[in-house]
Amino acid sequence: MAKGKNATVFFCQSCGYESAKWMGQCPGCRQWNTFVEETITPAVKAAGTGKRIGAEKRERPSLLREISLEEEDRLTTRMQELDRVLGGGLVRGSLILVGGDPGIGKSTLLLQVCRNLAMDGREVLYVSGEESLKQIKIRANRIGEFNDHLRLLCETNLGMIEENVRCARPDVVVIDSIQTMFHEGISSAPGSVSQVRETTNVLLQLAKGLNITVFIVGHVTKEGTVAGPRVLEHMVDTVLYFEGDRHVSYRILRGVKNRFGSTNEIGVFEMEAAGLKEVQNPSEFMLSGRPEGASGSVVTCSLEGTRPMLIEIQALVSHSSFGIPRRQTIGTDFNRVNLLMAVLEKRLGLSLGNCDAYVNIAGGIRILEPAIDLGIAVAVASSFKNRAVDDKTIVIGEVGLSGEVRGVSMIQLRVQEARKLGFTTCIIPQVCMSGVKEITGIRMKGVKTVGEAIALL
Numbered sequence: 001m002a003k004g005k006n007a008t009v010f011f012c013q014s015c016g017y018e019s020a021k022w023m024g025q026c027p028g029c030r031q032w033n034t035f036v037e038e039t040i041t042p043a044v045k046a047a048g049t050g051k052r053i054g055a056e057k058r059e060r061p062s063l064l065r066e067i068s069l070e071e072e073d074r075l076t077t078r079m080q081e082l083d084r085v086l087g088g089g090l091v092r093g094s095l096i097l098v099g100g101d102p103g104i105g106k107s108t109l110l111l112q113v114c115r116n117l118a119m120d121g122r123e124v125l126y127v128s129g130e131e132s133l134k135q136i137k138i139r140a141n142r143i144g145e146f147n148d149h150l151r152l153l154c155e156t157n158l159g160m161i162e163e164n165v166r167c168a169r170p171d172v173v174v175i176d177s178i179q180t181m182f183h184e185g186i187s188s189a190p191g192s193v194s195q196v197r198e199t200t201n202v203l204l205q206l207a208k209g210l211n212i213t214v215f216i217v218g219h220v221t222k223e224g225t226v227a228g229p230r231v232l233e234h235m236v237d238t239v240l241y242f243e244g245d246r247h248v249s250y251r252i253l254r255g256v257k258n259r260f261g262s263t264n265e266i267g268v269f270e271m272e273a274a275g276l277k278e279v280q281n282p283s284e285f286m287l288s289g290r291p292e293g294a295s296g297s298v299v300t301c302s303l304e305g306t307r308p309m310l311i312e313i314q315a316l317v318s319h320s321s322f323g324i325p326r327r328q329t330i331g332t333d334f335n336r337v338n339l340l341m342a343v344l345e346k347r348l349g350l351s352l353g354n355c356d357a358y359v360n361i362a363g364g365i366r367i368l369e370p371a372i373d374l375g376i377a378v379a380v381a382s383s384f385k386n387r388a389v390d391d392k393t394i395v396i397g398e399v400g401l402s403g404e405v406r407g408v409s410m411i412q413l414r415v416q417e418a419r420k421l422g423f424t425t426c427i428i429p430q431v432c433m434s435g436v437k438e439i440t441g442i443r444m445k446g447v448k449t450v451g452e453a454i455a456l457l
Contacts, residue, residue, distance in 0.1 A: 010035040011193035016232075038188040075171065075213065078116040081268060081278045082109075084307075085240060085253050087261015090172065093211045094260065095204050097178075097233065099218045100242030105251055105271055106217050109242065110174050111136070111143060112275050113215075118149035123170040129156040129180030143275045156190065158183050158199055165206055175203065177217040178232075200235050233257060244271075245364040250279060252365065255305075265305035283310035283421055286363045292391050296383030299394045299423070300375030301414040302367045308410075308417035310394070312362040313372065315379035320356045331361025332376065333368055340377045340399055347403035348451055350384055371408040373399035374427070374453060381454050389457050393425040394418045403450045407431040415439055427453050 010019045012035055017028035022035050074089035083089050086096075100106045107128075114124045128136060133154055140146055151168070155161055158181050165173055175181065179191040181199045188194045200216065207214040218232070220241075233239050237259045244251035253267040268279040279285050287310055291297055296315040301308050320326065329337045337359050344350045359376060361367055374397035382389050389395075396414055398406040408414070411432040418426055419442045428436070430446035438444075447453040 008037060008039050010037055013193055016193060016197060036193065038192055038194050075117065075122065076120075077113045078120070079113065079267075079278060080280075082113065082253065084305075085255045085258075085261075085265045085267045086238065087258055087265075090213045091237070091260045092171075092213060093208050094213050094237040095200075095207045095235070096213070096215050096238040096240065097218055097236040098215060098240045098242060099220050101220055104242050104244055105269075105276055106242050107131075107176055108139065108143070108271075108275055109253070109269070110176065110215055110217065111139060114150050114172070114174060115140075115143060115146055117172055118147050121149060122172060123168065124150045124172045124174070125153060125165065125168060125170040126150065126174045126176070127153045127155060127161055128176045129154070130177060142273070156180050156182055158202055162202060162206060165210070165212070169210060170212060172213045172215070173203075173206075174215040175217065177219060179219055196232060197235075200232055204235055243366075248364045250282075250285065250363070251276065262305050266307065283308070283417055286311050286365065287421065290362070290391075293388050295386050295388045296379050298375045298379040298382065298389050299418075300372045301394060301396050301417060302369045302372055303408075303410055303414065306410075306413075308413045310417060310421055311365065311367060311372070313375045313379045314360045314362055315376070315383045316358040317352065317355050317380055317383040320354055325354060326356045328357075329359045331364065331366050332359060332372070336368075336373070337376060337380075339401070340373060341380060343399060343401060343403050343450065344377055344381060347449070348381070348454065350381060352380070352384065355384070370398040370406075371396055371414075373397065374405055374450065377450050378453060378457060382457070390425065392423050393427065393457065394423045395427045395453065395457075397427070397429045397447070397453070399450055405429045405447050405449060405453065411436050415442065415444065418442060427456060 010022050012026040012028060014026060014031045014034045015029040017026050019035065025032050026034050074091055076089045077083055098106050098110065111126065114126050118124050133152055136152055153164060178196055178199060182190040182195050183198045183202065186194045186198055203214050203216060206212065239257040241254045241256055242251060243254055249270050251269045251271060253269065255263050255265050257263060268282040268285065269276040270279050287299065290312050298313050299310055300313055301310050327338060341352050341357060345352045357380060375395045377399055378389065378395050396408060398408055400406055407429045411428055415426050415436055416439060419439050424442055426442055426444045427447055428444055430448045433444065433446040436444060445456060447456065
């Protein structure tokens with residue numbers, strides 16, 4: 001190939017796999033019809049950004065004992081929910097990817113973070129490729145007052161953005177969004193695989209070389225993953241997903257990847273007219289509006305990282321008028337519910353084979369933890385028998401195929417959370433009884449099988 005001549009290659013939009021010809025199935029991620037044709041310049045592709053990570057520092061190997069960690073290496077955002085997900089605050093030199101559906105509140109969240117950091121005297125640069133300065137101003141007026149430590153830039157040319165960052169040397173940079181930015185050395189359109197990958201690479205060099213924190217906003221696909229190559233998630237230090245339903249007021253910030261903290265933490269926010277408000281007690285928020293004395297309604301406890309959260313499981317079982325009964329789930333795994341119904345039918349003799357069944361996690365949240373198995377099974381049995389479970393009773397446990405109730409982790413935290421919300425009885429696995437201390441105001445009953453739990457309730 002002649003030097004400087006453009007080449008046509010095919011990239012997988014899912015994982016970034018590169019091929020000289022189009023293929024129906026990607027050999028890397030095994031996805032179908034994900035290859036797109038793009039024109040690249042070999043010189044740009046080989047050179048990348050032309051700068052090395054940490055090029056401005058003295059390049060020599062360092063001993064581990066020579067590296068000092070200070071509290072100033074983490075910046076607090078003054079949002080406890082966000083700091084919890086990040087592992088204690090922003091780490092200098094980190095690259096953070098925030099993904100979510102359009103209109104879910106990503107830009108609002110980051111603008112509030114910029115406001116808090118600016119109020120603490122940190123220099124912040126907010127770069128928008130989707131909105132004008134006036135549009136950002138309108139949203140900022142809704143959030144509150146800002147000071148002069150926050151600067152706005154409407155630009156999509158990565159070269160201009162890099163020049164501004166190197167001149168201003170801010171503490172935090174926000175790029176909204178990565179799909180709108182373009183590298184002049186790449187001939188493909190903004191948002192393509194090549195552009196997203198090269199743009200992220202340049203931002204990575206800036207974050208590590210200048211020791212600044214960079215937020216990048218990424219749109220998600222219909223499958224719920226960040227649009228662009230999968231390699232994008234491998235390049236960044238932290239991946240956060242902003243989840244929620246437009247029809248409900250709360251939003252959940254979930255850590256999927258975090259090199260500086262736990263990947264199981266979540267932060268709960270409520271969307272209001274003045275922006276996002278932190279929800280300090282999500283259990284109380286999720287149980288608001290719960291019906292009293294209704295069959296098929298059971299409260300259980302799920303653990304998200306180190307935070308216990310009480311949720312309501314609703315089940316509706318009715319006789320089917322058709323030959324094939326209908327099964328539907330919202331907020332939990334469909335196959336797991338079918339498995340639990342098979343256990344109830346086989347081990348307890350419940351005739352569920354000719355019944356329609358609907359299971360819902362109230363509030364629109366999605367929970368996949370096995371600790372809610374017993375709650376689902378009890379809710380289905382309660383609806384089938386049309387007998388309500390006591391409103392002050394909570395059910396926790398994993399269910400096996402033999403109908404046994406297996407142990408769950410961190411049972412003490414779960415029981416304490418139930419006690420704080422006013423529950424008086426807690427049904428837990430028998431194997432967990434020895435690992436939980438006596439808590440005043442709540443009775444704990446251990447069960448070995450699903451049949452014992454249903455008999456107690």
